[in-house]
Amino acid sequence: MIRIGFDNDEYIRKQSEQIAERISDFGGKLYLEFGGKLFDDYHASRVLPGFKPDSKLQMLKNIANDVEIVIVISSCDIENMKIRRDIGISYDNDVLRLIDAFREFGLYVGSVVISKYNDQPAALKFKERLESLGIKTYIHRPIAGYPYDVEHIVSPEGFGKNEYIETERPLVVVTAPGPGSGKMATCLSQLYHENERGIKAGYAKFETFPIWNIPLKHPLNLAYEAATADLDDVNMIDPYHLEAYGKTAVNYNRDVEVFPVLNAIFERIKGESPYKSPTDMGVNMVGNCIVDDEVVREASNQEIIRRYFAALCDQRYGKVKPEVIEKIEVLMNQAKISSDDRKTVKQAINRSIETNNQPAVAIELHDGTIVTGKTTRLLGAASAALLNAVKSLAKLPKETMMIAPETIEPIQSLKVNTLGNHNPRLHTDEALIALAISASTSDVAKLAMEQLEKLRGCQAHSTVILSPVDVDVYRKLGIELTCEPQYNTKKLYHK
Numbered sequence: 458m459i460r461i462g463f464d465n466d467e468y469i470r471k472q473s474e475q476i477a478e479r480i481s482d483f484g485g486k487l488y489l490e491f492g493g494k495l496f497d498d499y500h501a502s503r504v505l506p507g508f509k510p511d512s513k514l515q516m517l518k519n520i521a522n523d524v525e526i527v528i529v530i531s532s533c534d535i536e537n538m539k540i541r542r543d544i545g546i547s548y549d550n551d552v553l554r555l556i557d558a559f560r561e562f563g564l565y566v567g568s569v570v571i572s573k574y575n576d577q578p579a580a581l582k583f584k585e586r587l588e589s590l591g592i593k594t595y596i597h598r599p600i601a602g603y604p605y606d607v608e609h610i611v612s613p614e615g616f617g618k619n620e621y622i623e624t625e626r627p628l629v630v631v632t633a634p635g636p637g638s639g640k641m642a643t644c645l646s647q648l649y650h651e652n653e654r655g656i657k658a659g660y661a662k663f664e665t666f667p668i669w670n671i672p673l674k675h676p677l678n679l680a681y682e683a684a685t686a687d688l689d690d691v692n693m694i695d696p697y698h699l700e701a702y703g704k705t706a707v708n709y710n711r712d713v714e715v716f717p718v719l720n721a722i723f724e725r726i727k728g729e730s731p732y733k734s735p736t737d738m739g740v741n742m743v744g745n746c747i748v749d750d751e752v753v754r755e756a757s758n759q760e761i762i763r764r765y766f767a768a769l770c771d772q773r774y775g776k777v778k779p780e781v782i783e784k785i786e787v788l789m790n791q792a793k794i795s796s797d798d799r800k801t802v803k804q805a806i807n808r809s810i811e812t813n814n815q816p817a818v819a820i821e822l823h824d825g826t827i828v829t830g831k832t833t834r835l836l837g838a839a840s841a842a843l844l845n846a847v848k849s850l851a852k853l854p855k856e857t858m859m860i861a862p863e864t865i866e867p868i869q870s871l872k873v874n875t876l877g878n879h880n881p882r883l884h885t886d887e888a889l890i891a892l893a894i895s896a897s898t899s900d901v902a903k904l905a906m907e908q909l910e911k912l913r914g915c916q917a918h919s920t921v922i923l924s925p926v927d928v929d930v931y932r933k934l935g936i937e938l939t940c941e942p943q944y945n946t947k948k949l950y951h952k
Contacts, residue, residue, distance in 0.1 A: 459823055459914060462752030463507035463743075469516045471742040476663075477520065479740055480627055483659025483731075486651070488644040489740070491632040492664035496558050497544065501665055503937065504680050504757045505743070513663075514562050517630065525567040525626040526559055528552055529633045529643050532573045532580035541634060545929065549583050551634040556592065567624055568593035572639030575599060595620040597643065604642075604718050611725040616649035636688060645722055652726050659731065660723075662712075662738045667692045669706045669736050670744040676757035678707060679788045683764040686784045687777055698734035706736040758792055759916070759937075762799045765789060766939035770922055773942045799939065801918035804829055806941075809920040816945050818842035818923075820936065821916040822849065832882070835865050839919060839927040840888035843934075846915070847892075850908035851901075859902045860891045885930040912936050921945045 480487045494500070495513050502510045509515070517524050534548045541551050556566050569587055571580055574596045587594045597619045602609050609615050622643075629647070631640045644660050651658040666681035678692050695708040697716055712735040723730035732738050747753055765785045771777040789795060796802055801819040808817035808829040815832040818839050822828065828849050830842025848857060868891060869881040883891065889909075895902035913935030922940045923931075931938045 459506065460749065460752045461507040462747060462749040462756065463505040464746045464748050465507050465509050465512055468508070468742060468746040469512060469519065471745060472513075472516045472740070473519050475740045475742055476516075476628065476661075479659070479661050480523075484657035486627050486629070486656065486658040488629045488631060488647055488658060488660050490640045490644050490660070490662045491630055492636075492640075492662065493666065495630070495632040496555055498665065500680075500684055500760070501743075503763075504677055504753065504760050505747070506752055506756050507748075508743075511562075514559075514564070517564060518562055520628065521563050521565075523626055524628045524630060525565050525624050526630045526632065527568055527570060527622060527624070527643065528555060528566065529570045529572050529631060529638045529640050530583075531633075531638045532571055532575060532577045534635070534638065535571070535580045535583050536577040538579075539635070545932075548634040548638075549579075552587075553590075555632070555634065565626070566592075567626075567629075568595055568622055570595045570597055570622065570639070570643050572597045572643060573599050593623075595622050597639065597646065600642075604715060604722070607718065607721045607725055611649060611722055616646040617653075619646045619650070621650040622647055636685075641719075645719075645726075648723075648726050660738070661740050663740050664712075665741060665743055667707050667709055668744040669695075669708060669739060669741060671707070671747075673707050674791055676754045676761065676792050679792050680757040680760040680764070681709075683761045683785050683788050686764070686768065686781045686788075695734050695736045698736040701733035706734070708735050712738075758794045759799065761785065761788055761792055762794060762796055763937060763939050765796065766918075766942070769942035770940055773922065773944075799916070799918065800827060801916050802939070805918045805920050816919065816921040818917060818919045820846045820912075822846065823911070823915060835862065835869070835882065836888060837880075837882045837884060837927070838921075839923050839931070840883050840885045842917065843885055843912075843930075844888060844892070844905070846912060847905040847908040850911050851904045853901060853905070857901060859899070859905050860888070860895050864891050864895055884924060884926045886926055889930070909934060 698706040805819035
């Protein structure tokens with residue numbers, strides 16, 4: 458049984474009201490910077506059981522006629538082919554995916570801004586691609602001295618040189634594929650241009666994390682630090698909020714550090730700043746919609762552990778420095794947890810030991826049952842665990858044969874003899890195809906296939922780094938996977 462810790466419907470209602478109120482405060486037009494993921498916010502759904510990944514979209518859908526979306530992407534991210542880890546696609550392709558998703562929800566995408574543009578060839582090519590698709594595209598170049606040289610920034614030679622984004626609706630949502638894209642600079646640039654044109658407009662920030670009105674060291678806020686360990690984000694008490702109101706509020710270092718500069722920019726643009734603290738800028742109502750703190754704490758602790766294993770694997774790939782792992786270890790100590798608190802870890806390791814240290818995978822089902830999979834002649838450990846999981850959910854005896862060997866063997870022959878693969882064992886995608894084929898003639902296989910949706914939100918751990926194919930299948934099934942930071946072989950090259 459999945460326990461709920463967050464009231465999603467109440468969140469959508471309260472968040473919609475808060476944004477409408479902020480639009481009114483600024484005289485009818487608001488540039489709302491969306492931090493984190495506006496679409497597919499899987500981190501939030503993992504740490505806040507009950508939060509739906511598309512909650513923010515649903516909230517905007519309630520006021521769709523007033524909403525216009527501007528997507529910002531950094532030229533540097535385009536040039537470096539930066540990848541979104543959670544869905545495995547590049548930032549530029551994610552811009553296209555986001556546009557499609559927003560349109561499917563009935564939301565209007567007004568334009569794309571390519572920020573930090575310095576004539577990078579890949580960024581220019583992407584601009585041409587967008588324009589060929591009929592998407593309005595604007596260029597914002599780097600501004601010397603940003604964000605500290607306020608006099609230069611707020612001038613015709615600073616924001617004034619940015620292309621003015623023509624917007625039509627009262628709520629302009631500024632979002633991006635990921636952090637560091639230049640969303641805030643885009644919003645401030647627009648405030649400058651709107652003010653030059655005599656148009657009243659304001660700025661607010663929608664950051665889901667950290668949660669401003671829960672304790673600094675609450676696991677939910679620690680999980681955010683773990684998620685951004687590679688960005689050097691640190692949660693802290695907002696000193697400006699404490700001084701202005703005598704109340705404790707949580708924010709993060711970048712917003713606190715830049716607030717005096719941001720205030721100076723507001724004052725130079727509009728004559729005065731509407732905010733007394735960085736927390737004031739936010740419109741986040743998440744903390745008001747937690748209905749079971751114990752459930753949220755446990756989910757957040759599990760997320761910290763998952764981030765720890767992900768960082769260990771990234772270090773093995775050569776993607777992160779040891780300092781990232783050290784930071785997450787500190788967070789785990791603060792939360793008083795260890796990798797042993799992830800139940801599937803010990804089960805997977807024990808299964809591997811029982812099978813002469815062959816790779817093994819353990820999956821924890823929603824009722825607490827843990828099933829394991831070992832490496833066999835026919836199946837990889839990830840495939841075996843997946844099939845054992847659906848077998849358990851279907852309440853089939855362990856000895857039940859869901860896929861006949863004569864179905865698997867031709868696939869193995871194709872892999873090795875025709876396609877030239879060295880590993881004859883079925884990956885998870887191949888095992889599921891074999892199961893689907895068997896389901897056309899076998900009631901047992903059909904029953905097992907019907908259980909796949911029940912795996913969403915289940916936990917899994919592998920004793921080795923799995924292949925990208927297996928990782929991708931587990932992700933698509935909604936299984937939250939972690940891996941030990943070691944490969945199955947000692948080869949230097951791994952596919």
